[in-house]
Amino acid sequence: MKRTVHPIEAESYRILRRAADTAALPPHTRDVIERIIHTTADPGWLTDLVTDEAALAAGRAALAAGAPLVTDVSMVAAGVTTYPATCLVAAPETAALARDTGLTRSAAGIRLAAEENPDGAVWVIGNAPTALVELIDLATTGAIRPALVIGLPVGYVGAAESKAALRETALPHLSNRSARGGAAVAAAAVNALLYGDPLA
Template sequence: MAVVKRTVHPIEAESYRILRAEADTTGLPPHTRDVVERVIHTTADPAWQDDLVTDEEALTAGVKALAANNPLVTDVTMVAAGVTAYPATCLVAATATADLASREGLTRSAAGIRRAAKAHPDGAIWVIGNAPTALTELIRLAAAGEVRPALVIGLPVGYVGAAESKAALRQTTLPQLSNRSARGGAAVAAAAVNALLYGDPLA
């Protein structure tokens, strides 16, 4: 069931009809199908269906966390901006984050995640759509018992560390969504969250 009820624009509805003609998602579990289709819709790329690594139980936990108004934390402001109808925490641009990054030799994205973990140690939805270092830091914090996510959406992008950080995520027992390749990005990560918020737009 969708967390947010909304009016679906005819263009979006037609886009979904087209993508369903190009990609057969009928055999996927409900939340998995929602995420796969929303990412394909966002990118106009059906190849995402074979790249995403999903877990229906984890996605269901994410939907429940959103329905309970649990915190949503992102690594960069572009991800937060892409999530509609739900507030997000992003500390990457804060002065205290820059200070921590300089002091500890971290990227600002990783420093923002470290600071956010202190504010939201339990039950948050963590969305990494840009920086592999942010995902690596979140994995480290979880291994140390400093953060216990409801769901980790790990879709950072880049030639350095992106695929590796997502592979590392898949080696954990964290409830998660990821993809195998180096691609990803803010739009894709936000699309995954919106899928859990909205559900099937043609339902």
């Protein structure tokens, strides 16, 4: 997706490329890592992210073809400004499912979204480790077949562990090793797949 790049953004990218050597990375990997560094002003993401070029290419192709984009929380959806996203965390039926099952609201929203998006969606978890665990469980049973899972939840309880569990699956995915993550980072990964290199 081509867009007008503001001079401040272009200069930010030139600065980050001096701070983090990304030149040898494959193109989609570079796009994602640079967009996350740009979003956070933290070059440490270069060594924290765990990427797979083929998985990112599949996610980009899916989005280019209009695949569903499903997020765990509304803040992730809000950060993706040029592509419609589904987020059921605030839906009344999500609250009811969470109450009846003991799931967190985020996990319940993922379970309900799976019923509507079983094949080929791009799934983005940017907040709740429980949502990522639920997504992994759904994929393990064959309830969903994602085009890409962006697993970047944040927190001291379960975040790093849920991302490690994602990396143990055969799902096409993006994750990171540490407990950090969050909605802005997850949205940045999606935007990278949508926009590509702003200096190209």
